[in-house]
Amino acid sequence: MNVSPSSKQHSILIVGGGTAGWIAANLIACKLPDFDVTVIESDDIGIIGVGEGSTPHLKLFFETIGIADHEWMPQCNATYKNGITFSGWSHKPGYDSYFHPFETQVDDPFTVPLFFKNIQARMQGFDVDARPDRYFLESFLSQHHLGPLPDDSFPFGVAFGYHFDSGLLGKFLTETAKKRGVKRVEGKISHVLTSASGAIHQVVLENGESITADMFIDCSGFRSLLLQDTLHVEFKSFKENLFNDAAVVLATPISSPLPVETKATALSNGWAWKIPLQNRFGNGYVYSSDYINSTQAEHELRAHLGMLDSDTEARHLSMKVGRVEKHWHKNCVAVGLSQGFIEPLEATAIALSLNTVLQFINCYQEGGFTNQYEDVFNQDINKRFDGIRDYVVCHYKANQRSDTEYWRDNAANPHISERLKAILHLWQNSGNFAAEMYQRNLYGSYNPKSWACLLAGYGVFPNQPLRQVPDPKSYQLELDNVADFLRRCGLNFKPHSALL
Ligand SMILES: Cc1cc2nc3c(=O)[nH]c(=O)nc-3n(C[C@H](O)[C@H](O)[C@H](O)COP(=O)(O)OP(=O)(O)OC[C@H]3O[C@@H](n4cnc5c(N)ncnc54)[C@H](O)[C@@H]3O)c2cc1C
Known part of the structure; x- marks a missing residue:
């Protein structure tokens, strides 16, 4: 079966139904109501399923699509976030911990x-x-x-942000997008076809179905099926600026009184997050695999959480840290992990996705639904990525500890x-x-x-x-x-x- 654009003026195909895909779907359905919007996601592949903290941008997102806190927060086990406490990043007497507001x-x-x-x-x-x-x-x-x-x-x-269960948030956003007319297709894309101009023409699913559109939004996660895999847009790694490339994740029971902050505690070769949800804490250790292996990292996280004797299973993830050179190329825009990722210390991924989608909508509308403002858009999004990167790098560069090679190398890092x-x-x-x-x-x-x-x-x-x-x-x-x-x-x- 071939699925073609409906009677609507333009069609947009969003490849990927993670947080980025459904944020894009909701915003486009809201801001470009004359567009036919379809999301393809694969149940087999699933979503990354981490990312439980936000900046105040999530509030802006929900305001933009007209949804109040009381409508989404209970369904996503969400809590409020006043800021982040950084603990153990400095061994200077009197500076062991500090709270950072938004x-x-x-x-x-x-x-x-x-x-x-x-x-x-x-x-x-x-x-x-x-x-x-x-x-x-x-x-x-x-x-x-x-x-x-x-x-x-x-x-x-x-100013405040939120903590939330990313799986539940995805489900919630799927329903709100569907109510706005967004179509959902389940299936795994086997290959992508390009036209003579090199633009994306069609995606083909494993079941033989093919889908075409005027514009494609790549929300396929670290895979970046369209922008990087198909259009070969270059990826600029931030590895020499930011050493961390892996994480191990573990949930623990929630405590009372309920914290209103994320806690970011420096460990031997990275840092651990502690995020309070209504029903549990999300915890994770973000580390550099050049300095510590996954077994050692899991052991250290368990020791940090007092869970050495617990058989709760941990999840291991790798992270590709950096950004693409162009977020919009030909008829494709990447949003979310497919466009890049700055490690989660400042929980900025949703903010970047939101900015990317809103900026794209503006440029696309202003340019009469052409790529007239593609360069301006790419420069702006790169500037945002690089600005956040510098700030996150500063946490490492300014660390005041010297107990491990990791922290000494970060302080001495000339790549800033x-x-x-x-x-x-x-x-x-x-x-x-x-x-x-x-x-x-x-x-x-x-x-x-x-x-x-x-x-x-x-x-x-x-x-x-x-x-x-x-x-x-x-x-x-x-x-x-x-x-x-x-x-x-x-x-x-x-x-x-x-x-x-
Ligand atoms: C350790 C870690 C901690 C993080 N913490 C935070 C945080 O605190 N705050 C924050 O804002 N962000 C955080 N993030 C980032 C956050 O997880 C992501 O930005 C967010 O989940 C969006 O992911 P995504 O939608 O881009 O990708 P994914 O969730 O990976 O979704 C990809 C989608 O593409 C689909 N797909 C892929 N290939 C195919 C195919 N061939 N056919 C069909 N469908 C396909 C998948 O099925 C899926 O639906 C963190 C990330 C990591 C790694």
């Missing part, structure tokens, strides 16, 4: 200036507390297990971008880090506050004897005022469990 559009004028002021004082050798934890509302909320939704009368918004070099130079040498970052257009995908949280959180300060601030009373008063401000703000937020 970026907010409006930073409150009471806490952010004081944070930067004390960073400056600490750089100059004054004995002040410049760790991010005591300056941000999200940290306060997380410490007290409070969710990110304030009472209606509260004037500040708090010119931009990241400039940011690290600015951190140590600038009179006003935030202002100079903006002036020199260095911040990329993260604002100066985020960069400052990371570097101050790990204690990247000059190693020099500290001296007392000139006016200890006013220093203490400012800190007390912030603590009181955060405590009073906190009265407007409910316990995390009460929001679910």
